[in-house]
Amino acid sequence: MSRSLVMPVELGRHRAPSRVLFGPHETNLGRKRAISDRHAAYYERRARGGAGVIVTEIASVHPSDWPYERAPLAAECAEGWARVAQSCHPHGSLVLAGLGHAGLQGSSAFSQAPLWAPSRFPDPASREMPMEVEEREIEALVAGFGDAAALGVRSGLDGVEVNAGQHSLLRQFHSGLTNHRTDRYGEDGLLLTEEVLRAVRERIGDALLGLRLSCDELAPWAGVTPEIAAEQATRLAPLVDYLVVVRGSVFSASATRPDGHTEPGFNVELCRQVRPHGTPTVLQGSIVDPDRAQRALDDGVADLVEMTRAQIADPDLVRKVRAGVPERVRPCVLCNQACMVRDNRNPVISSVVEPGSGHEHVDLPPPGTDPAPKRVLVVGGGPAGMEAARILAERGHAVELAERQQRLGGAARLAAMLPGRHRFTDAIRWWEGELDRLGIAVRLGAEVDQAHLWSAQAEGIEVVLTTGSVPGPRNYDIRPGTTVLDAADALLRIDDLPAGPVLVLDPIGDAVGVGLAELLAERGRTTSLVTQDQVAGTKLAITGDLADANARLQRVGVHRELRSLLREVGDGRAVLEDCWTAERRTVECAVMIHCGHRLPEESLYRQGMPRAGDCVAPRTVLEAVLEGRRTAVRVGSMPVITEAGPPAPARSGP
Template sequence: MRLTDGVRLGAVAAPSRVLFGPHETNLGRGRGISERHVAYYAARAAGGAGVIVTETASVHASDWPYERAPLAAECRIGWQAVAQACRPHGAVVLAGLGHAGSQGSSAFSQSALWAPSRVPDVATREMPMELEQGEIDELVAGFAAAAESAVRAGMHGVEIEAGQYSLLRQFLSGLTNQRGDSYGEDKTRLLREVLAAVRRAVGDRVVGLRLSCDELAPWAGITPEQAAGIVEAVLDGIDYLVVVRGSAMATSATQPDLHTEPGFNIELCRQIREVVREKSGERRALVVLQGSVVEPQQAQQALDDGVADVVEMTRAQIAEPRLVELVRAGHAGRVRPCVLCNQKCRVRDNRNPIVSCIAEPFSGHESDAPGRECTTTRITRREVLVVGGGPAGLEAARVLAEGGHEVEIVEKNDRLGGAALWAAQVGGRGRLRRITDWLESEVRRLGVRVTVGTEATEADLLASGREVLVATGSVPGPRPYDVRGGVVIDVADLLDRHAVPDGPVVVFDPVGDAVGVGVAELLAGQGKETAIVTQDQVVGTQLALTGDLAEANGRLQRAGVRLEKRSLLRELHPDHVLLEDTFTAQRRTLPCAALIHCGHRLPNSDLAEWRRIGDCVAPRTIHEAILEGRRAAHEITELVGGGAR
């Protein structure tokens, strides 16, 4: 069976074996499914997704896990709009339904959190209330009512959440279910009651189950062996099973970043599918592989190896909505890569960011984007010179060339890729290189003229007679410490293979993102005595946004990196640095043969009179560079309006 083949889920047929799973988007208006949701899901349906599961909606008003979390009672109109938008493309569209229980938030509901037992959540430390029979009955009724509302709205069915963030998982787990009644003696009871009530409500429509089959806490949590028993107990009531891992004990396990290899659930899924095949009767449930599967080749291999019947490729389709369409057309190499960085697609935090992708900035913004490519109305064929071949320049050139314009990139270095090349050298972040490799492949495929090893001057730009976009990147920024001797190496130079002297190395990290942490890991991995200096109380504070904060600090300590927290760097000397405690102002020295500067950078001010994009406007992330490159291309072609010099 091929990834692009159709498959039957219960009574309905899906056009491919690729699932776009439920995930937080922050696209909601109030607690309903919005028009932004509709455009978001419709783009994946048009791109060939076989099954689409909408953002998990709370089935009871007691659950309000994040500010823009959907509430099933307010979703019917939105579900109807999603179903209508996706129907022409043949996708099976399901409503995600759940309740976060003690992993929710009381900040919005201002009510006690629901839980099977009085066990504080390990993340928030909040003590929940223990559900009594009345609340349990309300919960079961809530699942049934939400499911009925979804199918009446035109959805093909529902997916029930018993995965990482769910009250149903909490009832299944010895970590959180310490009840002495029948719900504690038989921990599957509540899940069986919910599935039975949902089946009665939806009839022969699709019922899927997302189940945590390994909580990664074997001392009391669900283990793969216990999950086999849970699956056997509920198998007759479901049409498909999504095998996931994780619990409150391991919140980064379900959507880890690029430090975790893709396909991490393959063996777990294989094990559970064997149970399903053995215990199923005539009506066999399908098994779905989940776990950072972002490459079509790996997804196809999982099908070939009998690991699963369907593959969830959620982040892959955030990065490339047309994934299935491109694979079906024989253009798998043109699929925009997902690098698993979590920088824009992991949005469950108090900033309420909208879901997006560093490589595909229109993801999540489909309803207000001017168009996916420059293939619509053009007034004239333009000639455009792009100065700088980093992500901003490459994206601008790609979009312009896609629209039929004549484009040349001039890059002063001997390679395309810009700062993204050295960012990919940082420890554990090699996958970032895939974005610039893909961009370079696309611009060359589209016939963009590429000139490397040449620095364009203002006279060159004036003489060219072409539209000009300047994407010349950034330069090292200020050094807020006194240099009284010693060796300072800018991080860009280090990652461009600058030699490091023998002796202790100190990484100065006033930013707190992946760069400083990754550089420290890289140097320690080379056997160097390494310390990292930060003014914060935790190293790499910005990594909380991508889910890597705890793991990163663990990696640093295992690598033997010395963590100098709550410290200001005051002076660099030939053989040491002078640090100052941010709280007490007490000063101390640290041996140092070389200081690696990982501070903020400044825009390259060359060619300041021309239209500028990316880091030469303000050094930020690859996401902003690509976004500005695309916007500039659209403006030049008058898709948005205005123009560029």
């Protein structure tokens, strides 16, 4: 049997149509605690795109576990699992229920009941002290896994995957970090997992049984190490049909799904070391590129590859590789901005490059349904403009894209210059390839003014503005003697900034300010980061990078001016004010870089003109792509409006 990524693979008594697994992850698509119709549409889209194995969002096997508001509860998932199976099976995918219990890594906020844990060890994140489970809770847990597995198979699923990975009570029993018991479950940390797997097998028969196993807790002083995990995998492998090798512990939550600061494929050597003989093994670890996945199979590292974020970014990944056009796979940029959804906003899962992910239930008019082909001029070549042009061309319209710079990409190309954000370049390269494939006329270095717009509209050409943004207001005094730059200008001049200390003002707390400070310090510049918050980069908590980002800043020597407001800059210094005490102090500053909010570029805008992205309201790539797509669909379906005379005066820009 071929080990090609897109060829079938045998798992137990089942056959998956490809070696690509779509792993369990939080989606916030649930209706209360049940798997919903939106889940079914979400998973069906990946099945249609060629996923070999799909593991649904992990469902709690016992009511004591309620880790986040919309976390599925297995007892309430039967109807939803059945809909998922019915939706995915026509495409050949194997569908499994993810089953688990988060233990001390959960929350009592929803259940108003104590957390379960092997021992009285507080979660480092929530600081909540759990209860130590006794024999009756352990018996209920084992029974819960068995009942949930049986329910999943009765609902039409092909089997289940038991979670003993990063966020799991089973892993907490495996580890000396969290298991301090003196009974048999303390003497033998794998005993509970063995009992769970045997109970599940007894209830599901020949249905598929997988195990997600944390094989490196990155805490060698007491946690599971790769050497220990190799022994654990060898012992547990005979009880399952496949094994997924992952890493992470209560002290390394970001290590399971890191962002672009961590090189993809970080678990390759771990998987090679742990892989048990004779049991199909799945490689996990930011594998988002088909060629990297294929190399892992060719090298014998694994039998299947988990490509979850890759298939959020492009549900058709397998289908495109199978068709021989891997270059058309929309790249995942590993930014975690839209696919990490466990935060206080409760967002629905999506992707910054594919905002349709998570919204598969929304029916857009298909190509070929627009009233008539049009000529369309898209002004601006950032993500919004490129996506608008792409969608319009796919819908049969003749599109021209005008960009004033000599390269496409806009703000995304600048973002790609920051540490850990280089994969945005891959996304830009993908858009460029799509524009070329679709025959879109791209004009670079093209300045468009109001006369051009009036002339185009007089000829019946629709105009879409995606002109981006301009620097926003400054709420501090600027005096001579210090160079003051916007973040975008600073990035373009990064190798040619005036000598002397650099101060980065970051009132937003996202990746821009932190990334610029890190980049400058890495280049040997004396750098300070000013924020009104108590930690640098507060918004990075959403992407899981907050702790790691602050550690990086400290390692490269960035001085963090926390709880501080900038009041004045000039004469080679900056005046800062403490947010709490209003006490003022002075720091040296030859260059000040402003990383605050920007404002829409409106010099070409007239009321009612179609526009998208930052020229509506500056935000992230996700909103730019989404609005570019929506605007393209709206423009394509509208009748052509021809101007009868010169345009009304433009709105003044900021």
